[in-house]
Amino acid sequence: MRELAAAYARALPGLDTHSLLSGLDATLSFLPMGERDGAYDPEHRVVLINSRVRPERQRFTLAHEISHALLLEDDDLLSDLHDAYEGDRLEQVIETLCNVGAAAILMPEALIDEVLARFGPSGRALAELARRADVSASSALYALAERTRAPVLYAVCAVARPDADPDDDAPAGKRLTVRASSGAPGVKYSLRPGTPIPDDHPVAVALATRLPLAQESYVPFRSGRRMPAYVDVFPERQRALVSFALISRAGKGAEADTDAS
Ligand SMILES: [Zn+2]
Numbered sequence: 685m686r687e688l689a690a691a692y693a694r695a696l697p698g699l700d701t702h703s704l705l706s707g708l709d710a711t712l713s714f715l716p717m718g719e720r721d722g723a724y725d726p727e728h729r730v731v732l733i734n735s736r737v738r739p740e741r742q743r744f745t746l747a748h749e750i751s752h753a754l755l756l757e758d759d760d761l762l763s764d765l766h767d768a769y770e771g772d773r774l775e776q777v778i779e780t781l782c783n784v785g786a787a788a789i790l791m792p793e794a795l796i797d798e799v800l801a802r803f804g805p806s807g808r809a810l811a812e813l814a815r816r817a818d819v820s821a822s823s824a825l826y827a828l829a830e831r832t833r834a835p836v837l838y839a840v841c842a843v844a845r846p847d848a849d850p851d852d853d854a855p856a857g858k859r860l861t862v863r864a865s866s867g868a869p870g871v872k873y874s875l876r877p878g879t880p881i882p883d884d885h886p887v888a889v890a891l892a893t894r895l896p897l898a899q900e901s902y903v904p905f906r907s908g909r910r911m912p913a914y915v916d917v918f919p920e921r922q923r924a925l926v927s928f929a930l931i932s933r934a935g936k937g938a939e940a941d942t943d944a945s
Contacts, residue, residue, distance in 0.1 A: 685761070688754050689747075689785035693792055699817075704746055704789070707730065708753050712746070724749040726756050741818050744748040744786055752778075752784025791817045800828070805836040805868070806897065807918030807925040814925075821925055826845050828843040832868035833871060837895070839865040839875050842923040861890050864921070871930065879906040890917035891924045903928045908930040 697703045705712055711731040717723070717734035721811050723744040724731050731749045733742050755778065756761060769777050796813060803809035805828075814824035821840045840863045860883075865875035881887045885904055890897035897917045902910035913928035 685751065685755065685780040685785045686788045688758060688761070689788035690792065692750070692754055693789045699745065699790065701743065704743075704750065705740055708750055710753060714742075716741075720751050721745040724752040724756075726753065742819060744790065744819055744823055747786035747789040748782045750789060751782040754785065755781065787819075787823060787827045787855075790819050791824065793831065796827055796831045800831060805832045805834050805929065806898075806916040806927050807838075808916070810838055810840075810925040810927065811918045811920050812849050821920075821923065825864055826866050829866040829868050835871050835932065837865060837867040837869060837871055837873060837928040837930065839863075839876065839926045839928070840923060841881055841891070841926060843891075860891065860924075873905075873911070873930075874901070876905065876906060879904065886915045887924050887926050890919045894919050900931070905928070 692707050693699070696707050701712075708729075708731075710724075710731055712731050712733065712734050714735040716736050717732065720734060721737060721741065722731065722733045731746060731753070733745055733749070735742075737745070739872060751786070765777060765781075791813065795816060799809050799813045799816070803812055810821060810824055810828055813819075813828050814821045817824060817827075822921055825838045825840055829836070831938065832838075841860060842855060842863050844859045844861050860881040862875040862877055862879040862881070864877060865879075867874055882904055886897045886901045897915075901913060901915040903913045904910065911928075912931040914931060916927045918925045
């Protein structure tokens, strides 16, 4: 799917909305679609996009629906999938694959490698990739993590909305938590969404001061475990884009953060 999508993207004149669709013999239609982000109608060759969602999401949805079209045209891949899965599981796998395809279309490997070469595996790299590919920070996070060679964990952190969790006893609007997290290949840890960031952690400090910060600190797992890491924080509007470069401790066995409590 990734190769299929990357090959499609390479042949496009650009990555703006019009160009994105130009490789497909299909038309584009924006309309209110309730809970759905979009759809692809192969019979009429129309890509439908929910007009009520924010633009960066529409953009990802467009690339996702294009991936559906590419998959439908690839008989080999399609029959492999039908051999391996069925029913709901097949649907889930197809949706996941189309997200992989969307990421590959919007964030070509060359772009990711360029950002990594310039900024290193940092919070800033995450911000640059999201901006240049015009995708959400969460979408950029997974793509960046996948191409990162060093043992790095990325995260997007933000202050939870006051009404996000009525059972939350923290002062309204004051709780800084992880929104999304993903590690480079080989990094077994990740920070679960909702994991709180302590007030004195560099992520909280950078967000409060609105100044980028890079220093030796730790990964604040929800279990309370503090894993040593070089933390790089790039605050942007109400959120912080973060990389945790894990500091290896020779001889210590890796142990997954079970985080069950
Ligand atoms: Zn889909």
